[in-house]
Amino acid sequence: MxxxxxxxxxxxxxxxxxxxxxxxxxxxxxxxxxxxxxxxxxPVSPRDESPVEVDTPPITPEADAACPALMSQLPLEIAGETSRRVDSDSPYAYAWGDPAQVLVCGADVPAGFVVGGPQALGINGVTWFVDTTDPTVNVWTTVDRTVPVQISIPASTDGSVAIALSPVIAGAIPFTEPQPGG
Incomplete structure (x- = not known):
């Protein structure tokens, strides 16, 4: 013992x-x-842990009414990318990965959006307008929600984050008929 x-x-x-x-x-x-x-x-290079600077439009009453439901449902990890801290004037911005893939709830419908145009994609219950004019980033914007949601995705990556978020957005932000941008 x-x-x-x-x-x-x-x-x-x-x-x-x-x-x-x-x-x-x-x-x-x-x-x-x-x-x-x-x-x-x-060897794996260290991940950038600095906050992502996000420019956001002014917060509207519509965004204040709809965006909290979406923001509370966003996952910490999506499409293999983990969430990152965001530095923004709006609480309705979120980011994943490095390089960052940035979501903004309460965005504007892009001026180039035409209802039924070739850049409109229906994915998992959400209609997206995909702006590919910037060679470094593809900007995906919902055009059939009461408050548009925008995801900026580096052109070097695919749209898997937008695709994976479509059901979350469809469940959180109510549907509305698409209107032309402007």
Missing amino acids: IATAVAVPVVVALLVVVNVFGPGSEDTSGDDGGAVAEVDGQ
Whole structure:
């Protein structure tokens, strides 16, 4: 009994020392202690954790009425991208990933939107207008919701975030007939 009472704390102490300092106390590798994450043997660069600067339109009474329902349902991770902090004048902005994919609830319908035009896509109960005029970013805007929702997606990525969010938007923001932008 006494041997067990002595052996258990000694084993626990050894486990702590090995886990904290490693199996050997000497470090001859020349490593300064900075760890680099690896995936499948390849080094992974650190993710940008700085807040995403988001320009937003003025908040309207319609946005104040509709956007909180959407914002409360947005996932922390979507399409393999985790959420990021946002620096914005509006509480109705959200971002995922690096490079950031940014959602703004309460956006304006784009001036180039034409009802039934070729850039309108129906996805999972939501009609989107996709503006591809900027070579660096594709801007997806809902055109059949009482309050438009806009997602800016880097042109180097696909629209999986907008596709995955379509059912969430359809459930949170009421439908309205699309109107031309302007």
